[in-house]
Amino acid sequence: MAQMTMIQAITDAMRTELKNDENVLVFGEDVGKNGGVFRATEGLQDEFGEDRVFDTPLAESGIGGLSIGLATQGFRPVPEIQFFGFVYEVMDSISGQMARMRYRSGGRWHMPITVRSPFGGGVHTPELHADSLEGLVAQQPGLKVVIPSTPYEAKGLLISAIRDNDPVIFLEHMKLYRSFREEVPEEEYTVEIGKADVKREGTDVTLISYGAMVHSCLKAAEEMEKDGISAEVIDLRTVSPIDIDTIIESVKKTNRAVVVQEAQKQAGIAANVVSEIQERAILHLEAPVLRVTAPDTVYAFSDAEEVWLPNHKDIVEKVNTVMNF
Amino acid sequence: MFETFQILNEDGEIVNKDAMPELSDDQLKELMRRMVYTRILDQRSIALNRQGRLGFYAPTAGQEASQLGSQFALEKDDFLLPGYRDVPQLIWQGLPLYQAFLFSKGHFHGNQMPEDLQALSPQIIIGAQYVQTAGVALGMKKRGAKTVAVTYTGDGGTSQGDFYEGINFAGAYKAPAIFVVQNNGFAISVPRELQTNAKTLAQKAVAAGIEGIQVDGMDVLAVYAATKHARDRAVAGEGPTLIETLTYRYGPHTMSGDDPTRYRSEEMDNEWEKKDPLVRFRKFLESKKLWSEEEENQVIEEAKEDIKQAIKDAEKYPKQKVTDLIGNMFEELPSHLQEQMEEYKEKESK
Numbered sequence: 156m157a158q159m160t161m162i163q164a165i166t167d168a169m170r171t172e173l174k175n176d177e178n179v180l181v182f183g184e185d186v187g188k189n190g191g192v193f194r195a196t197e198g199l200q201d202e203f204g205e206d207r208v209f210d211t212p213l214a215e216s217g218i219g220g221l222s223i224g225l226a227t228q229g230f231r232p233v234p235e236i237q238f239f240g241f242v243y244e245v246m247d248s249i250s251g252q253m254a255r256m257r258y259r260s261g262g263r264w265h266m267p268i269t270v271r272s273p274f275g276g277g278v279h280t281p282e283l284h285a286d287s288l289e290g291l292v293a294q295q296p297g298l299k300v301v302i303p304s305t306p307y308e309a310k311g312l313l314i315s316a317i318r319d320n321d322p323v324i325f326l327e328h329m330k331l332y333r334s335f336r337e338e339v340p341e342e343e344y345t346v347e348i349g350k351a352d353v354k355r356e357g358t359d360v361t362l363i364s365y366g367a368m369v370h371s372c373l374k375a376a377e378e379m380e381k382d383g384i385s386a387e388v389i390d391l392r393t394v395s396p397i398d399i400d401t402i403i404e405s406v407k408k409t410n411r412a413v414v415v416q417e418a419q420k421q422a423g424i425a426a427n428v429v430s431e432i433q434e435r436a437i438l439h440l441e442a443p444v445l446r447v448t449a450p451d452t453v454y455a456f457s458d459a460e461e462v463w464l465p466n467h468k469d470i471v472e473k474v475n476t477v478m479n480f
Numbered sequence: 481m482f483e484t485f486q487i488l489n490e491d492g493e494i495v496n497k498d499a500m501p502e503l504s505d506d507q508l509k510e511l512m513r514r515m516v517y518t519r520i521l522d523q524r525s526i527a528l529n530r531q532g533r534l535g536f537y538a539p540t541a542g543q544e545a546s547q548l549g550s551q552f553a554l555e556k557d558d559f560l561l562p563g564y565r566d567v568p569q570l571i572w573q574g575l576p577l578y579q580a581f582l583f584s585k586g587h588f589h590g591n592q593m594p595e596d597l598q599a600l601s602p603q604i605i606i607g608a609q610y611v612q613t614a615g616v617a618l619g620m621k622k623r624g625a626k627t628v629a630v631t632y633t634g635d636g637g638t639s640q641g642d643f644y645e646g647i648n649f650a651g652a653y654k655a656p657a658i659f660v661v662q663n664n665g666f667a668i669s670v671p672r673e674l675q676t677n678a679k680t681l682a683q684k685a686v687a688a689g690i691e692g693i694q695v696d697g698m699d700v701l702a703v704y705a706a707t708k709h710a711r712d713r714a715v716a717g718e719g720p721t722l723i724e725t726l727t728y729r730y731g732p733h734t735m736s737g738d739d740p741t742r743y744r745s746e747e748m749d750n751e752w753e754k755k756d757p758l759v760r761f762r763k764f765l766e767s768k769k770l771w772s773e774e775e776e777n778q779v780i781e782e783a784k785e786d787i788k789q790a791i792k793d794a795e796k797y798p799k800q801k802v803t804d805l806i807g808n809m810f811e812e813l814p815s816h817l818q819e820q821m822e823e824y825k826e827k828e829s830k
Contacts, residue, residue: 216643217611224615258808261592320811396814
């Protein structure tokens with residue numbers, strides 16, 4: 156076991172899979188010699204060579220097309236989109252093409268592609284770096300969307316993503332890259348895609364979240380415990396498809412729920428979670444399911460992140476509303 | 481620079497002896513056979529579309545030399561990434577005719593390429609096939625295969641970002657790709673002059689630092705020779721080539737309501753009909769005593785018979801069910817699709 160940050164765990168997962176499977180290819184803008192703008196691919200080109208880990212021209216759409224073409228030749232591409240705000244350039248390759256390939260070819264072709272991309276606020280990035288756009292890709296049939304919140308899960312989920320024979324969008328929250336260390340096994344292991352994790356058990360209210368907001372939920376839960384409120388915190392880990400069973404089981408126990416996301420209210424995937432709960436557990440609810448989200452504006456100018464991004468205080472407030480409904 | 485490469489003129493005379501490709505008499509006849517067959521396929525497809533027996537169809541008449549001359553230069557294991565008008569190349573590369581009809585009708589089996597056919601189904605998003613081709617070609621290079629990836633777009637498609645990105649990526653990686661631009665003068669109603677101020681489309685290759693060739697797209701020998709040249713370069717590790725074929729579609733853009741009389745004059749149609757790739761190649765073959773009216777009629781009859789059988793086969797192919805569509809989404813169905821699969825299985829069992 157080693158103490159790792161999330162970024163180290165991610166590098167470790169790619170190293171593991173580059174070693175395990177010669178078809179794994181890692182490429183993108185500055186991922187080669189430079190080791191990535193966040194050092195996520197540090198040392199990989201030295202270890203595995205330029206044939207396996209390589210730079211591309213600066214064109215996201217081209218990177219998407221490259222991945223699709225390489226997949227037809229039996230490779231297992233792990234492309235990087237430098238920041239997920241740049242996904243608009245490659246929406247067709249992701250949602251219009253790779254997500255549909257198995258279906259459109261009736262299974263003749265499939266796309267074992269893992270698109271890695273950083274996102275997320277709180278680190279004062281310039282425009283269109285931090286935007287939470289998981290809601291866009293979560294709406295595309297044919298994709299799975301994974302968002303880890305801890306180093307341990309990042310490694311296990313990324314190995315699962317790379318081994319998956321269908322496209323996976325793997326979103327890495329920038330604020331979580333180096334914010335804490337955790338014990339991460341050096342050997343290979345997997346964390347199942349599509350399975351949520353109960354990060355904290357509780358009996359009064361269920362907090363459902365993902366990404367950096369998981370940690371805000373945990374902080375809020377700790378604070379609320381002092382006031383005698385026992386919150387259960389669910390980390391979705393995969394936002395498409397969502398783990399309905401874990402959510403419903405928890406809501407049936409607590410009878411109250413709040414869904415927490417960093418994305419704007421009209422974006423993200425919280426509305427989907429609310430719908431599933433009301434379709435499947437409405438008779439178990441003591442109060443409506445409320446959402447904690449960012450306001451429906453364009454992502455904040457960096458100096459306004461603090462007042463704009465949802466935080467643990469917003470969560471406590473919303474839980475109080477639900478408890479006193 | 482970027483002068484039009486031609487071997488056969490409108491009268492069927494060889495005007496560029498040095499460039500004459502090495503093709504046997506049988507190969508020359510086969511080329512003619514395919515062009516005639518494809519012209520009939522176009523006529524019958526339009527008729528079947530009008531009867532409602534086919535769905536989406538983009539006419540091909542006029543582009544036989546461009547489509548088949550280039551495909552004729554390929555090997556069996558080369559990878560084809562066609563656009564929506566490039567069904568003939570798929571057929572001659574190995575897609576059964578009834579499946580091409582199923583593609584037109586909107587049935588997934590039409591897209592299930594046979595295992596021995598290296599091809600994607602016709603791409604509807606103009607330009608997407610170009611960036612994908614760069615990836616296929618890079619994959620071949622990494623595998624050390626002596627094959628090429630070949631793709632097609634139209635004149636309008638050269639304005640897309642993916643067009644530039646595709647040729648630029650293939651150039652940067654020196655990947656074995658052949659990019660064909662079939663310039664038929666119009667993107668639906670928009671003339672090629674409105675796409676760009678560039679004098680040729682072939683010169684767009686300069687932006688990627690790769691070789692560009694403009695070829696008479698009504699001259700099957702010139703298209704074949706240019707593609708063969710590009711293929712030889714590609715497998716020799718010399719990188720991609722952009723080929724612009726100057727061609728024309730005699731029919732509408734698609735059978736989905738386009739009316740070419742709104743944007744094309746009769747004079748223009750007549751002028752291009754004089755350049756008909758079948759007419760000039762027929763003259764050439766007749767001068768070499770390699771082609772007769774009898775042979776041509778035989779091909780026409782054969783095509784009509786094949787088409788009749790293929791449309792029957794397409795029509796009796798099992799209808800699609802929602803459970804088929806769900807089943808084709810993932811290798812392993814996620815929970816929400818398992819749930820929906822059960823739902824539809826029950827509906828379908830009633």
